[in-house]
Amino acid sequence: MTAEPHQPIPRVLVADDDPIARSLTRAGLEQAGFLVLEAEDGEGALVLYDQQRPDLVVLDVMMPGLDGFQTCEELRRRPGGDRVPVLIMTGLEDIESVSRAYEVGATDFASKSITTLLLSHRVRYLLRGSRTLDALHESRTSLNRAQRIAQLGSWEWDLDTNRLLATEQTLRILGTTAWKFGGTVESYKQTIHPDDLESWIQSIEGLLSGQSPHSLDHRVMRITGVERMVHEEAEVERTPEGHPIRVIGTVQDVSDRRQAEAQLEYLAYFDHLTGLPNRRLFLDRLSHTLLTAIRYQRLGAVIALDIDRFKRINDTLGHSVGDQLLQEVGERLVQGIRRSDMLARYRAADEGSVTIARFGGDEFYLLLNEIGSAQDAAKVTTRLLEAIAKPYTAAEREIVLTASAGITLLPLDGEDVDTLLKHCDTAMHHAKEQGRSRYHFFSETLNVAAEARLELEESLRGAVDRGELRLHYQPQISLATRKIVGAEALIRWQHPNKGLVPPGDFIPLAEDSGLIVPIGAWVISTACAQAKVWQSMGLPLVRVAVNLSGIQFTESNVVDTVRDALETSGLDPMRFEVELTETIMMRQIQKMIATVGELKRLGIRITMDDFGTGYSSLAYLKHFDFDTLKIDRSFVKDLTSDNNSSAIVEAIIAMSHILDISTLAEGVETPEQSAALQRLGCDEVRATAQAARRQSLKRCGWSTVFSSQFPELSTEHR
Amino acid sequence: MSTAPTTTSEPNPQPAPKEQIAAKTSTQAWDTIRALQRPGQPDLLEKILGLFVKNSQDLVDQLRGALEQNDAQTVFRAAHTLKSSSANVGAVGLAERCKELEALGRQNQIGDAEDLFAQIEAEYGAVLTVLHAELQRTRGV
Known part of the structure; x- marks a missing residue:
């Protein structure tokens, strides 16, 4: 008898305290072509196992110290020890020992009275089964490894039984474990964010009816409470008659990608210093507002706001103080708008009705999507100029800034973005020429009216x-x-x-x-x-x-x-x-x-x-x-x-x-x-x-x- | 691990021991061991019989001491090991006696085991004689 060809010689560890029995077993196994390692007791077997990693272990039940059962239990707890085949040798008449052998995780048992020939066959048979298991394990492991590297999980959903088989990586992405995951399509649904479940169900229905492919981004709720974004694709397997049997899907964690995309979008549309929208986003919104204002005959306003003599701050106190002040100005503008009663009633209808942007340097722009009258724009501007004019503390000193503003009404002062902004700048520079720390309408009529109002207000005071x-x-x-x-x-x-x-x-x-x-x-x-x-x-x-x-x-x-x-x-x-x-x-x-x-x-x-x-x-x-x-x-x-x-x-x-x-x-x-x-x-x-x-x-x-x-x-x- | 010895008692071809107690042995067990002999390796039968001769006296002594001390657990273990070993070397009679003693030990009923132990000692002496003879024969070859 020889070991099967093309395989390394299998190594069998034999643990028996009786040297005669051990020698005979060894002789029988060696004759059958195995390499034999001998241990006198359970402890010795474990040490030898750790050193040599044999392909199979034969344990005598009756041994001093750790007996065969205990040794088997210990072995099963070791890394890799859960898969090595273990054969326990028991007394023939001892049914209790047999059931105990299986309880402690033995692969098989044999009576001590079997011949060495039969034992060799038994060992060979166990090894063959173990190799099949190993191959399966290996293929599963490499699939899991591949999926882990690709951050890609897969699952199979049997439509007949509703069982859903998910790979380890899938479970990892979903933030669950094999123990907690129920293995049905229902347990899979439970991992989907409640707000996304409906669209998932609809997409799967579309897939099953053959109307649309299933390719969907949805959120999952991990057991830890963490929310992740996954991308899922699935195909359906059908009978020749077209009846769906099985759905096979892949799932990929795209949270990081999404975050990167969001970050890119942020960088593209927002000012990094103040967190306010940048010129690009402002122009987007302005062109949209202009169209709406023309179509629905609404009145809006664009306000250009420039800090007076800001260059002086950068020159004397340095750019970091300048940046700090600009951040504070941005914050005050946001707060000022938020507190404005006048805008509250418009904002209730449309959250994005006011846009505050920084174009760079000390230039800020405001877009009011809808106002009742020119006076509303003037009131908002007055408040914001007042807010800016309150003292700042920077570089351990008190700093006072003022700003000048230009106001244009849309679509009255320009029906395209460029004209509006040009007029807005003109009005703002006018305010500077008139002595700064004030606003100026682009339209002269409005300036006259505003002046009259201002005068009356002063007098009423x-x-x-x-x-x-x-x-x-x-x-x-x-x-x-x-x-x-x-x-x-x-x-x-x-x-x-x-x-x-x-x-x-x-x-x-x-x-x-x-x-x-x-x-x-x-x-x-x-x-x-x-x-x-x-x-x-x-x-x-x-x-x-x-x-x-x-x-x-x-x-x-x-x-x-x-x-x-x-x-x-x-x-x-x-x-x-x-x-x-x-x-x-x-x-x-x-x-x-x-x-x-x-x-x-x-x-x-x-x-x-x-x-x-x-x-x-x-x-x-x-x-x-x-x-x-x-x-x-x-x-x-x-x-x-x-x-x-x-x-x-x-x-x-x-x-x-x-x-x-x-x-x-x-x-x-x-x-x-x-x-x-x-x-x-x-x-x-x-x-x-x-x-x-x-x-x-x-x-x-x-x-x-x-x-x-x-x-x-x-x-x-x- | 045991070969399966037949229980047939064959007349010993060697000169009978002085005390006229014939060891109940099976030479088939020896044949089985010989069949396991691999070419170029030390003689297996000689090794196995040598191991028996070397280790068994200790087991018999353990049995005696344990019986004196009324230690059923040790009686059980020692009888069990001696049983397997003797069966492996074809000492069928000794194996049977040991199996009986092993059962008494397991059932914690070793109070009346004196006679049984006396038989075991006698049988053991006879087996040793047979084995020594065989060992001398094989070594002499």
Whole structure:
């Protein structure tokens, strides 16, 4: 007997404490063509195994020290020891030993009484099986190795059984292990990111139906929680009839590639110093915005912003300080835009509605996709210039920077990118020529308007201090008693040069500039003080009403202002009333409900102004605890001529009475209107000053008792 | 590891020992060992018989001591080894006696094993005589 040809001589390790048995076994195996290594006991066998790595191990069960079973167990735990064939020699009659032999991982067992010839055959047979296993293992190992090097995994999905066989590399990519991976298509799906599962399923369905190849990038969720991006391709195997049997797929981890691509994209489109979009991305977005603006007739703006004398910083403090400052400027621009209320409402609709870019050096550009008016662009620019002008700390010193800006409106100032940017630069240089730290529109008309506004704003700023503001009072009259029950305070600006400026000309400006806050506070305190004066004069005048602006609610604590005014004047809160418009209510409705509740707790009255003109909703009436509802003058005007107006007024009054809210009609000018309102059940009316003067209170049958003591009613001046 | 000795008892061709106790042996076992002899290698039968002669006395001594000390575990192990070894050299009778003693040792019932051990010692002496004779014969050749 000889070993099989073309193979190295197989080496067999024989462990037996009985030298006679060992010698005989050795002789038998050597005769059969094997090379034999001998060990006297289990420990010796393990040492010899580690040194020699025999192709097969024969273990006697009964040995001192480690017996055959224990030796086998030890062997199986060794690296590579899990695959070497182990033959355990047991007593013939000993069934227990046989099952124990398999438990400890023996490949086979043999009775000690078998002949050396039979043993040789048995050994040869075991070696052949082991070589097949080794070959299989080798091929699997090299496949795994190849897949690992290629970072490519593969899987086979049997459509009949739904089993999915995945290679080690696949499991590695999916971040799971053979133990945890269930081996079905369901367990495979579980590794796919939930948001990508649907597209995966659709793609596989397309593949199975033969409509589309399966080539898909999707994310996987590893057990560790790490997310990776994989690229997957699959083909389907079919019967000759075209029935799909099996899907074979490859999976590749492309996270790093994706990241590299993202990095490249970042470098191509973003400024490395500030992280802001660069010129290229800005121009992309600008051309897109231009097209949209032209097509949908929208107004946008491009603003060029240049730091004044920035070269001086680089020259004196060095480029690293310069870079640090530019980063800070970029950050302030981003923050400034974020805080801008004006843009918030546009941004809500479109996240990318503002682009801030750095073109290099100290040149920054802004693109506002959609604005309401040129004034919006001016306001944003003003804020940003202010933000930039706040002191910086760099190189352990305080540094002050200013910037100049040019504003172009699109598409008005240019219908292509180049023209717009050229005009924007022209405007910016104009701002520099005019003394820096300012903005300049490209359009001269806008500059004139902006200048006029600026001038008016400057002048309004001092109006309170100079005592140029006035309150005029219009009487509110009870239709039931025909007596004056209250007065509504209306603001006027007595401009030294322009004369009387109507509220419509300066209130929006006051709101834009924030001046409305001090002006509003002045109105409240002045009205309270006046009401207290009338009260102490003994006039039965019930109350004074003032109108509040929405800005007072968002930019100041109107509750504190009212409380202060009441305390300072000592006026009974019942005699004070604030009027709110629907538009104010609409904004931040939850916050408004809370604020109105606080005002009510001060003890004052609340009126809803202009009811019926805006988004009138019954829901507001329910949520806000109003005392009075004001019927808009537009309904009153047509009251006696238009049945619809009459019906609306009647409905408003009826509803208010059900809700226990009193009604007050504005703009009553004729006795007919007054009579009609009384007939419909309206509680009070407010006469226009003109009406009061023209027709006299007396002619209307209204109280004249204190008209003589109420000079404002006739003179309109305090 | 054992060859499978037949249990036939053959008359010993060599002169009978003085004590007239015939060792129950099988020469077929020797033939099996001879069949394993590879050309150019030391004589295998001589090696195996030599190993038996060299190691077996120690096993018999172990058995005696263990029986005196009532150490069933050692009796079991020593009887087991002596059983296999004697079977391998064709000492069928000795192997059978040892198997009985091995069973008693395993069952922890060695209290009445004195007679059995006496038989083993007697049989062992006879086997040694036979083996010595064979060894002298082969060495003499």
